[in-house]
Amino acid sequence: MRLEMQQEQAHSVRKILKEKELYLLVLAGVLFFYRPLFLGETFFFRDLLYDFIPQKQMLLDFASRGEWPLWDIYRHGGQPYFADPNNSVFHPANLLFFVLPFFRAFNLILVGHALLYLIAAYLLTRVLGFSPKASLISAAMYGFCGCTLSLINLYGRFLAMSYLPLLLLGWHLFLLERKRRWFVFSVIFGVLQVLCGAPEVNVICMLTLLGWSLCFPYQQPLLRKLALWLLLNIFVIGIASIQLFPTIEMALHSSRGSGMEYWEFASSSLRLKRLPEIIVPNFFGYVDQLPFETFYWGYILRDGYDYPYILNIYFGAVALLFGLFGGLDSRRDTLLTRPLRRMLLGIFVTALLLSLGRFLPGFTLVYRIPMITLFRYPIKFLLAGLLPLSLLTGYAAEQIFSDSQRNTPLRLALYVCSTFAIALAAVFALIPAFADLAMQFFFEHAPDEFMTESLRQALTHVAAVLLLTTLCVWMMPSRTRLAQWGLAGIILFDLLFAGMNINPSTPEKMLTEIPPAVQVVRQQIGGGRLFRMDSPQDIQLYASSSDIIWSFRWGLETLDRYFGAFYRLPVIFHDDYVGLAQRHIVNLKGMAKTLPWSQKLPILNMSGVTAIITPERLQIDGLEHVSELPNRSNALFHLYHLNASRIHFVTSWETAQTDEDTISRVAFSSFNPTRQVVLHPYQPPMLFERLSRWQADLPTFPASRQQECVAAEITRKTETSHAAEFQVTSSCEGFLVFSEPFYPGWRVYANGERLPIYRANLAFSAVYLPQGTFHIERRYLPLSLFFGAIVSVGFLGIGGVFLSRRSIGASRQKNN
Incomplete structure (x- = not known):
């Protein structure tokens, strides 16, 4: 019966898009972000200004110069641009930068995806059978909770998480209706998610899909569902290879690729003293004001960073209480099956526990899981719990709306929690000694007047929200419609109020x-x-x-x-x-x-x-x-x-066998890089270079040489971000040393002949030249991008054949 209802609901998406609850959500989102939308201001906070704004501006610079976005000359002495997943070069949202003023496009991308959170979650819950107001509550929880709003300054992760409800929606409809179009729908949003450059989000989402597939009562047998899920992953990875191959190559040459120590991996863990922030708005303070120590009073517990990696983890007492009861509800024949709800609750609880990181006993065992350092910081595990908690919150609201009399435990819990919250707020306001003791315990420093007043208001806010929610639930049988709108409005207001200071904006x-x-x-x-x-x-x-x-x-x-x-x-x-x-x-x-x-x-x-x-x-x-x-x-x-x-031409060189040996030679005042160089033995090409079947003919020269020679003449002819041409004339043999990082993909030609590149002075590159005059060409042509593009095109072709066969088959069936 439930499957039939959901199949019927799936065919009424157009009707869903016309519902007033959805328009209310979108309106709330537009008003919430009115400053960057209408007042000429822009998002800028933290990682946006450090990383994402300048990197997106660079994409426009490449286009204005008529260059491919291959090499970034501005960071770390030079590094691949397109291979850095944070740059999300291949994401289609970048097209806005080419048709709109930069900051207008930048803000529209962020706000557009913020609205996508709401729309996608609303569509998912409505297709699952939730009522419009329960869907409004669930979508508001997913799109406006503190954790989601905190992702805005992390850009790629924010974009990636917005696609999870759509990915799950397409996957659910595919397994429900067994139509290929929904599989293609899922692949598209899976690929878009990968192109955002947030690999840990991709893992979270695919594991969520797997759990959903196993727990939802689809008609397919278990092995078939597993095979289809695996096929989905193969298509997503295959089509996104144009981004993945270069990123993997870049990671192998990075500090992260050489391994991550436990202390670094566990550095940004969710402290136990921060847990009250889940239900108390701005429990640690505000990030949009100076001085830092006054307005962000949780600064002592920030793990050495300016602010926590995820600025705010507020879900709200009501949403958390609803979510827990939604997961623990023992009824069988309900909106979501009991195993599915247990699975969702399990994901949320597991995500919360893992986010504790080094404060969780036995977390060192988690560190030993292969590829776990992909998450880098334990607090990122919390992202896995966002959609499960929002679904359970909407489910609990739906149960109250449909039959409030059967939810006596939840009603009693609301009564107890609201009473406790009122009492706590009163004690905090009326007994200064208790307030001082509590604040010193949580924040480990003496409170000031602003901190005390802010926390007093926050606790009053929690008490008021719980009290109003309790009243709405208790009045449900007699004034159902008013109570439903009241409950939805309370939760929406609660989340918006708590999130007001998370993402400051500024005039452009x-x-x-x-x-x-x-x-x-x-x-x-x-x-x-x-x-x-x-x-x-x-x-x-x-x-x-x-x-x-x-x-x-x-x-x-x-x-x-x-x-x-x-x-x-x-x-x-x-x-x-x-x-x-x-x-x-x-x-x-x-x-x-x-x-x-x-x-x-x-x-x-x-x-x-x-x-x-x-x-x-x-x-x-x-x-x-x-x-x-x-x-x-x-x-x-x-x-x-x-x-x-x-660029230097040196005629004195020596070879070092280890990095430590090189460091011991270059870190001396007597070392003169304009005359000498420390070389490493030639390293064979990496995988993609080997696939090109090019092998270097190594020149013959002494392992070391100390000689004086007349300075070579080096004339720079042309130069772009990823290519340069020089004229080099020298009366002695030697090495042409580039202060560009040693990376696969770089090629050097002397008079048209390709030369082997040596790692020089620990991190840079050099080529051997005999005496004479040479026309030198140096350019960056990464084969990882080439092979990635081939694989992506191949999988797109397979997908095209997959769809065309279906279309041909449908046409023949119609003709017959």
């Missing part, structure tokens, strides 16, 4: 005005790179207001971290937040940050650094003090010029 001009320091650095950097030392710890900002934008604006003005790349200044030796920088560059970065300047300069010189920003006033031979950099703080920064080049 705050990000488009170019600071004076940028102009100064551009004059000095030439064709080199920027290196910036870390800022002092005791920075005091001179901000115009308490808005958090001034902290980021100060970072832009001083080119902090890797903000130089924001202004198209090539940067090297900055923090590797995503773990995808070339691992040898990361090793050199640690040396460049910690060694004395006498040992630091050779490393910077061989890395092509020409501009240095540091808070230190230095008097060192080889460094020219250019100017002080004005900024809105009490700190003083100095700009220095270093006479370096990104």
Whole structure:
């Protein structure tokens, strides 16, 4: 009977799209994001400004120069652009950047996917048989909970999670109706999810589909469902290979590819003291105001980062209570079967436990699971519980709407919880000693007036929401329609109120005005790179207001971290937040940050650094003090010029067998990268290069040589982001050394003949040249992209044949 109802519901999608509850959800979303939509403001917070805004702007730069988005010259000394999954190069949403002003497109992509959360979850629950108001509650929970809103500043993960309800919807209808179009529907959204660049979300979603397939009473036998699920994964991976192959290659050369230590993997775990934030809005404070220590009073528990990886984990007391009762409901013949609800509850509880990470006893065993470090931070496991909890919340609301008399345990639980919440709010407000003790326990520092008042309001909010929910449930039998709208409105308001401060926005001009320091650095950097030392710890900002934008604006003005790349200044030796920088560059970065300047300069010189920003006033031979950099703080920064080049011809070399041996040679003041180089033995090409059947004919030269020779003449002819041409003339044999990271995909030709590339000075590259004059071509042509494209096209062709055979078969059947 239930399957028949859902099959009937599946055919009324057009009717669902006209329901007023859906329009109310969309309207709530538009009003919630009114500032970036209508007031000329933009999202910017944290990772958006560090990573996603400049990288999307770079995509437009490639297009304006008529170049393929192959190589990013601005970060980590150079790294693949399209291969970085965070850049999501192949996602179709990027087309908006080519037809709209940049920030208009950027905000529309984010808000559009925020609305997609609501629409997709609403469609899924309505097809499952939920009533419109129960679907409204479930969709609001999925789209507006604190965890979902926190993903906005993580961009790719936010986009990827919006496709989960649609992926599950297509999969459910495919197994229900056994029509190929729904399989294609599932593949499309599975591929879109992969192209967002959030691999941990892909794993979460596919495992959710597997659990759903096994627990929902479809007519297919178990083995057939498993086979179909496996086929779905094969098609998704196959079509998305154009992104996956290059990403895998990039990861193998990254610090993440060399393994992740337990301490790093478990660093961003959900602390036990943070759990009250699930039901108390803004329990740890607010992220949109300065000073940081005043407005975000949970700063001591933030694992050393500016803010937690997931800023807010608020679900709300009502949603959590409904979800738990929805999962524990013992009735059999209901909207969702009991095994399915147990599975959903199990996913949520497991996700919550795993998100505790190192605070969960025995979590070291989880670390030993193969590929588990794909999640990188344990708190990401929490994402797996979002859709299950929202479905269970909507299910419980549906049970109350349909038969409130049978939900006496839930009604009693609401009564008890609301009474307790009222009592707690009263005690916190009326007994200062209790409030102080509680705040010192959770936040480990003395409270101030603002913290106390904010938490008092938050506890009052929880008590009011629970009380109003209890009243709505108790009045359900007599005034059902009013109570239903009341309950939906309470949950929607609760989530929107709690999420108001998670994603601050700012006028676009705050990000488009170019600071004076940028102009100064551009004059000095030439064709080199920027290196910036870390800022002092005791920075005091001179901000115009308490808005958090001034902290980021100060970072832009001083080119902090890797903000130089924001202004198209090539940067090297900055923090590797995503773990995808070339691992040898990361090793050199640690040396460049910690060694004395006498040992630091050779490393910077061989890395092509020409501009240095540091808070230190230095008097060192080889460094020219250019100017002080004005900024809105009490700190003083100095700009220095270093006479370096990104290409050298050296006639003295030696070979090192290990990385440690190389480090011991280059990290000395006597090492001169303009005259000598430390080489590593030639490394055979990786998988994709081997598939091309190209093998290097290794030149014969001594393992080491110390000689003096007249400096070679190097003339740069043409250069793009992924290719360059030089004219090199030398009277001696030697090595042409490039300060570009050693990566597969780079090719060097001398007078049209391809040369083998050696790893040089730990992280960079070099080619051997005999004496003479050579026309050198250097370009980046990654075969991983080529083979990935072939596999993607192949799977698209298979899918086309799959559909065409169905169409031909249907046509023949109709003619017969």
